[in-house]
Amino acid sequence: MAMKEWITNHRNKGFAVSTKMIIYEAKCIAEEKGIHDFTGSPPWSYRLMKRCGLAMRTKTRIAPKMPEEYESKILSFHKLVIDARKRNGFEIRQIGNMDGVPLTFDVPSNRTVDLKGAKTIAMKTSGHEKTHYMVVLSSCADSTKLPPMLIFKRKTFPKEEIPRGVVVHVHEKGWMDKNGMRVWVEKVWSKRPGGLLKKPALLVLD
Incomplete structure (x- = not known):
């Protein structure tokens, strides 16, 4: 079958195949054969x-193994935070957590049409998924979400208008460094509810 051969060739080359791609290719094949009334649809593609x-299928990846003692380390860390709160009387809203999340400008799909039972699902990408930036997310223990900070991999600030409620920082490698941390403390953490009153606070970060 022409369609199965087309899908197999694409998968052998590592390209992801979606149902929309299948329908489009089927229409092209139908046109070449003089069939002009073929419309195609998602149900048709699934049949x-x-x-x-x-x-x-979903792209496979090798999951990292957790260290054997990770559970005890988590419990120990929880106890450390709880004891610090009891000892210092931190208000719930003055306990914060922050972490940086690297993201890419191109997020390729991790799902594709492939043969049932295939154990390895590999996919090629455009290469732009390595062009990254960092989002620094933070919240307080009372569920208050603090403004995000974006760290772009560049030396100068972007000229585009920045949406309100978003803090932007630049770093030549797109990392959080000492200067970036200083910016985050001044523009995000210090302006949290109660921050201007300089209430005792606990910040948990990686």
Whole structure:
């Protein structure tokens, strides 16, 4: 079958295949064969997949192994935070957590049509998924979300208008460093509810 051969060739090259791509390619093949009334639809594509032994699959990855003592370390850390709160009388809203999350400008799909039972699902990408920036997210123990800070990989600030409620910082490698931490403390942490009153606070971060 022409469609199964087309899908198989794409998957052998590592490219992701979606149902929309299948429908588009099927329309092209139908036009070449003089069939002009073929419309295609998602249900049609799923019936095709079933006939050809195909299914939607998720890209596989090697999961990192957690150290054997990780559970005891988590409990120990929880106890450390709880004891610090009891000892200093921190208000719930004055306990904060912050962490940086690296993101990419191009987020390729991790799902594709492939043969049922295939153990390795590899996919090629455009290469732009390595162009990254960092989002620094933080919240307080009372569920208050603090403004996000974006760290772009560049030397100068972007000229585009920055949305309100977002703090922007630049670093030549897109990392959080000492200067970036200083900016975050001044523009985010210090302006949390109660921050201007300089109430005792506990900040938990990686």
